[in-house]
Amino acid sequence: MYGIIAFFRRxxxxxxxxxxxxxxxxFVFKDNYYHQAGFFNSANSVAxxxxxxxxxxTSYFNLKSENTQLHEENMRLHNNLAAxxxxxxxxxxxxDNLYGQQFNFISAEVIDNSTNxxxxxxxxxxxxxxxxxxxxxxxxxxxxVGVVIGVSDHYAVVMSMLHKNYQLxxxxxxxxxxxxxxWKGDDSRYAxxxxxxxxxxxxxxxxxxxxxxxxxxxxxxxxxxxxxxEPIPTQYFYTIKIRLSTNFKKLGFVYVVSDIMKKEKEELxxxxxxxxxxx
Amino acid sequence: MINEWAKNIARFFVxxxxxxxILKHIDVSRFINPFLYVIFILMLPIRTSKAWVMIIAFAxxxxxxxxxxxMGYNAAACVFMAYCRPAVLKFYAPKGEYDTSAKPTIQSMxxxxxxxxxxxxxxxxxxxxxxxxxxxxxxxxTTLGIVIVSGITTVGLIMLSQLIMxxxxx
Numbered sequence: 001m002y003g004i005i006a007f008f009r010r011x012x013x014x015x016x017x018x019x020x021x022x023x024x025x026x027f028v029f030k031d032n033y034y035h036q037a038g039f040f041n042s043a044n045s046v047a048x049x050x051x052x053x054x055x056x057x058t059s060y061f062n063l064k065s066e067n068t069q070l071h072e073e074n075m076r077l078h079n080n081l082a083a084x085x086x087x088x089x090x091x092x093x094x095x096d097n098l099y100g101q102q103f104n105f106i107s108a109e110v111i112d113n114s115t116n117x118x119x120x121x122x123x124x125x126x127x128x129x130x131x132x133x134x135x136x137x138x139x140x141x142x143x144x145v146g147v148v149i150g151v152s153d154h155y156a157v158v159m160s161m162l163h164k165n166y167q168l169x170x171x172x173x174x175x176x177x178x179x180x181x182x183w184k185g186d187d188s189r190y191a192x193x194x195x196x197x198x199x200x201x202x203x204x205x206x207x208x209x210x211x212x213x214x215x216x217x218x219x220x221x222x223x224x225x226x227x228x229x230e231p232i233p234t235q236y237f238y239t240i241k242i243r244l245s246t247n248f249k250k251l252g253f254v255y256v257v258s259d260i261m262k263k264e265k266e267e268l269x270x271x272x273x274x275x276x277x278x279x
Numbered sequence: 280m281i282n283e284w285a286k287n288i289a290r291f292f293v294x295x296x297x298x299x300x301i302l303k304h305i306d307v308s309r310f311i312n313p314f315l316y317v318i319f320i321l322m323l324p325i326r327t328s329k330a331w332v333m334i335i336a337f338a339x340x341x342x343x344x345x346x347x348x349x350m351g352y353n354a355a356a357c358v359f360m361a362y363c364r365p366a367v368l369k370f371y372a373p374k375g376e377y378d379t380s381a382k383p384t385i386q387s388m389x390x391x392x393x394x395x396x397x398x399x400x401x402x403x404x405x406x407x408x409x410x411x412x413x414x415x416x417x418x419x420x421t422t423l424g425i426v427i428v429s430g431i432t433t434v435g436l437i438m439l440s441q442l443i444m445x446x447x448x449x
Contacts, residue, residue, distance in 0.1 A: 012330065013330060013362075020354075024337070025355055026351070027351025028352055044345065123348075157348055185413070
């Protein structure tokens with residue numbers, strides 16, 4: 001017993017180091033996907049309200065570019081609206097409400113954002129009280145932004161597309177080939193599209209959109225345009241450098257995508273899971 | 280003594296704000312990513328017990344992590360840096376011992392001492408932080424480049440901050 005006490009007395013500094021370093025590293029490796037801890041991120045009330053106050057002051061400087069962006073988005077939506085044929089004249093078309101609307105959009109303001117880290121995060125001024133949950137997608141007027149990974153009552157933390165763990169199922173608008181989008185940690189303007197087979201025709205300037213395979217984003221949200229196409233000689237896939245359509249350095253207002261049918265889907269999955277376990 | 284405490288606490292908040300409001304958003308190049316807040320740990324009085332320095336470093340790192348959403352990364356780097364601090368101080372100790380009134384500043388110890396002390400400590404901190412963030416040796420030399428360039432930027436900012444503080448006598 002005295003031996004143990006003597007040991008700790010002599011080596012207390014090393015012991016303290018091991019304990020604190022172990023604790024830190026536990027946080028690091030637990031952190032890798034969802035913020036389960038929930039407190040030690042910028043969605044907590046201290047960091048959240050701090051960033052919000054700061055943003056309330058500085059956001060005025062971006063009003064001009066914010067306005068331009070919104071105006072462009074309005075124009076695009078007007079064009080889309082005009083392109084939809086008037087279905088009221090065809091009463092025989094079946095309207096199914098369930099499939100009428102699958103996604104709901106919640107407006108949010110970016111109160112903190114970084115682009116120069118290896119792993120970038122965004123803090124939003126909406127949280128649980130506005131109906132946000134983990135796993136919801138975030139899009140900007142110009143394209144995809146990221147996915148919600150932590151929520152508190154009034155704030156949310158979003159894993160930016162500029163994050164080494166971020167993955168997005170995307171497709172070529174023309175041709176419809178599927179691939180995966182990742183970010184290599186270098187430039188906030190570009191990302192990588194992989195797993196597009198070399199049998200596909202891909203040209204610089206082609207548009208990339210979200211595939212809609214997950215419930216995170218609706219199908220057809222713009223991701224970016226093809227910048228450079230490189231075939232990998234030993235494999236049968238292209239590596240495509242794409243220019244992201246979202247300007248991450250100037251994020252102002254964004255939309256959080258809420259999948260109305262997500263709950264139904266999860267309940268169904270749980271029921272099936274439970275039924276299987278019950279056997 | 281109370282004065283010294285107040286100064287340290289003020290320093291903590293000032294450099295925390297500078298870090299999360301300004302330096303976090305500097306986006307010149309991804310190689311320039313300074314972490315000036317470590318100056319707070321560097322400038323803790325030399326006689327502060329090493330265990331206290333480590334606990335304070337851990338808390339500081341966690342606070343920065345909270346604002347950066349990098350749970351544990353800065354804490355790990357700061358704890359490692361605090362663990363090395365006694366050895367670094369000993370290594371750069373002037374002939375004999377540190378004066379009882381000695382402070383880790385340019386004013387008290389001179390520019391060469393401060394440069395080598397800050398340089399070593401910042402390098403240790405950045406090494407842990409950036410390699411932990413990448414967590415692969417895939418881009419070993421790029422990360423090393425980031426460590427060195429960001430480290431030089433951090434040390435430069437530390438020197439600048441000390442000169443400003445010296446003039447203002449804080």
